[in-house]
Amino acid sequence: MTRETAPRGRKARKGRTRQALMDAALDLVAKKAPFSSLSLREVTKKAGVVPTAFYRHFTDMSALGLTLLDESFRTLRQMMREVRQHQLPNEQMIRGSMETYFNYVRNNRTYFLFVSKELYGGSATMRQAIRREIRLFVSELAMDMARFPFLINVSSQDLQMMATLVVNSVVALTQEMLELSEDDEAGQNEMLIMAEKQVRLIYFGVAQWRSEPDRIA
Amino acid sequence: MTRETAPRGRKARKGRTRQALMDAALDLVAKKAPFSSLSLREVTKKAGVVPTAFYRHFTDMSALGLTLLDESFRTLRQMMREVRQHQLPNEQMIRGSMETYFNYVRNNRTYFLFVSKELYGGSATMRQAIRREIRLFVSELAMDMARFPFLINVSSQDLQMMATLVVNSVVALTQEMLELSEDDEAGQNEMLIMAEKQVRLIYFGVAQWRSEPDRIA
């Protein structure tokens, strides 16, 4: 048994098993069942810790799940913020955003696998939490789109509809990509290309769009 | 204890518990956990039968799952065939197809809930089976689209891409609709309207599209 020597700090050590539990859960989700069918004992075993130690860090398996969710979206939100700040999406920009995003997905595979399986398969609270985050992205994208000169006469409802279309499409392709083996670079590249084309095509459609006027709010 | 008297036929009676098991599983999935986290005993209990009786009908829980999947898509395929035969999608047609489809979803809620939760949350074989069915729909739609006069110069790859976009969008909205309560008619109608607009928008984009020539096959 090699004794861990890593972060020697007094306080840093506290969270080490906590992190081990989270990593164990992510690993199990990535290569096995969805989170909802993981057992507490299974996770602690993989984390190299006795079952009862779990309770020092989480009250519950579902608490662990929510923590993993927070962690997943915390960094994702940050990345999205950076992408957004670059500029308004013109044709060139679409390609760049998609590359950045899908690259991020690849580098955080286990987190995305976790979220993907929970989106529709998880508990009610879990599902709601994820959908709230997605709706946030949609709203932000709609706000960005509102600045397009040729969309000034489009109702806010329709802007929301368009943004939903973009986000849903990218989410779907993300999930398809996650089904590919981790080192299938060709397949992953295909997904990237497809995503870029789809978003481009949507923008063509958006440019043609004329809303009926907004109904009474 | 009221004795069941329902389908009195000699042969019809054989499959009755089999159907009861399937219904029980669907019910549990609809109002509880994903299929993967159902237990054999849970299902038999709900079906009003002793656990060991299960094995007279299915070797396994996963066998039950695959049967449910078949059942789900068997009728769905049939409906899609009818929708397709009506005519080529013009603007009027989009609305009609979407109405037919979403109406069908509403009338087969439990089946769709089951499939929806298994799409990304199920076992590997389950996921693959569903994705194969979806890919089938995509190919058929791509074939239909190939007949558009303004798409004769579009590569088959791009046709596939467009069809994927349509199907993915409808699937996503289907899943969102399933999250709504069964009697939230207003919300469900909103989904229908959104779906119709999204597909219409995509067709606007499609009409603008110009492919690069097909690469070497």
Added chain:
DNA sequence: CAATTTAGTGAACAGTTGTACACTTTTTAC
């Protein structure tokens, strides 16, 4: 260094799981 808080351990519990086996009951076939 001594006292205290915190993280991790190990045994034990009641409940649930999938499945095997021998059985009774019902349905089908002749």
Added chain:
DNA sequence: GTAAAAAGTGTACAACTGTTCACTAAATTG
């Protein structure tokens, strides 16, 4: 109507589940 086949029952068991409790070991505090 009787024999054979199929469907359903009940008991049993070993494996695993979440959680409890009293405990030891370690880190933090004064």
